Amino acid sequence: MLQINNLIAQIEDQTIINGLSLTINPGEVHAIMGPNGSGKSTLSKVLTGHPHYTVNGGSIQYDGQDLLEMDPEERAIAGIFLAFQYPVEIPGVNNESFIRMAYNAKRKARGESEVDAFDFAQLISEKLKLVEMDEEFLSRSVNQGFSGGEKKRNEILQMAVLEPKLAILDEIDSGLDIDALRIVAEAVNKLRTPDRSFAVITHYQRLLTYIVPDVVHIMVEGRIVRSGGRELALEVEERGYDWLTVAASAE
């Protein structure tokens, strides 16, 4: 599904991703943890083709294609979805129409006919139940005035509609209350299929008790410094990252 090999990427003369390698197979859930500023969100932006980041080395293969050759929208249409750490507000653009546009962009690329507003309303009302969101959020502008937690749920709603092959969830748990965390995690679990993969970026192992990962990676200074099973998450929660940082720089 995804093979990142020795990736080096920078923003404004500053190298943030520094020799990162990572392989995610179909159907796997990978958790990525690491201290603030270690480059987790940067990785998600590089994977989705954000124009501010420059890749200076390494390669990314996605579904047998050279991901770095693809435009951001091509990557999205090829099935890469990012639930943003900080979803932006888009005033004046209706949330439901926005999600429908995204849905139809995908259908169009596959040569399928577009879905009209009426049929889409039915489709999305099913998905709303999954994230236990109120219909009211559909008629508002995209994320405008949404609380932090509501924005996160709106991201998962989009994911549920767009049915990606690889979903990158950047701190989907931050800012969520206990109930919302459970709802979002359950929604993600329901969307797990044998060939859909997830990269779950988080600071808290609690999320991983709901969404049980196959692999946990620890990222420090733009590199994966350790990978392991679920227990690695518990270990960093107890011990912090220092011991890993020391281990990494001792290499």
Place this chain on the structure above:
Amino acid sequence: MSQKLIEDITGREYQYGFTSDIESEAFPRGLSEDIVRMISAKKNEPEFMLEFRLKAYRHWLTLTQPVWPNVTYPDINFQNIQYYSAPKQVKKLNSLDEVDPELLRTFEKLGIPLSEQKKLANVAVDAIFDSVSVATTFKKKLFAAGVIFCPISEAVHEFPELVKKYLGSVVPHTDNYYAALNAAVFSDGSFVFVPKDTICPMELSTYFRINTEGSGQFERTLIVCEDNAHVSYLEGCTAPQFDTNQLHAAVVELVAHENAVIKYSTVQNWYAGDPKTGKGGIYNFVTKRGKCVGRKAKISWTQIETGSAITWKYPSCILIGDDSVGEFYSVALTNHRQQADTGTKMVHIGKGTRSTIISKGISAGKSNNTYRGLVQMNKSAHGAHNFTQCDSMLIGDRCSATTLPYIDVRNGTASVGHEASTLKVTEEQLFFFQQRGIRTEDAMATIINGFCQDVFKELPTEFAVEATQLLGLKLENSVG
């Protein structure tokens, strides 16, 4: 923020920049009393029109070119402009199908089919090429309904009393420099008269096209609605690409009697000049004004301003009749080097008069977009009310937007409300769309559509879609 994405989407070029190979008849460049007489003679005008022109010309001579505060451009040499240019047509035409096919093709390219077989359903079109009206569709059908819709040059001959009564009654030649110039040299434009108790059965529309290099375009439009009459009118404008700036100085006058409704919409897409230097674009100095003479009369201006190197334009309403209503809905888009200084004046004279101003300014590139509006409540305007909303949208961070509302209230019972907002379209927003599989062009169109909704919904439905597309095109990247 990195400029690349923004540059890509704002870099699109003008698509109507072609010239048509049509033989034209033109006067020598320059302006003098002789030229004014020649124009009048050329059109075989009655004596009163020649006097109208000469009076304006003599007044113009006493004026100096105004210096507008928020736009800059080199001095205009008025002796280097051609004041009359018309497509050469040998004989009088009996039907539209006799119009020079090259002309018809030109308008078709612009999306305005004129020929009998192809004309737009339910929209009557008057096509103005350089300074002259070349075709008017649905004339007979309108006439049967009692509506007069014809070139003003024709109205001067066929309805001299109406022209004499109303021409210059809203915008006198003494109004301003360009209004005086226009009164002296205008060659054509549209005339609309809707008699008492008549609802005009279709949209009326005029398309203006400048084709000859170095020719100024000075149209004159006059629309009169008698008591209880209704009309909706739309003007569209395009021009080819030239290296020298073209002057466009039109005058539009609207007169609404008791309970009459005039809705005037503009989709302006004159050539904006070279994207990098601004060279060659149209200078658009236009005077548009409506007078609500009767009780409960209503005048509504809707404008989508996307072209021109410089736009200087304030469609205004003089609300004389008690309970009369003035509205102004505007989207002004500037990109590259364009400058726009536009807005409105609402002058409240009658009791209980109401006005609404919704202005949406969109700036991109290195452009400058100014809203300038005056709301004046005269002493007599008891209980009058105005509501103004000015929203600016900035795309990228090298453009600017200025809002200059002037409020002058001389009656304690009158009220004025004002709201303003600024919206920045960020790269993060555009990236969000892209990450969801939506191309930037579509994203831009969607954002703009949302921003302009309040204005677009005022456009006649036939043109709302066109306006949305036009704005999208203006900001799109040519490599899709």
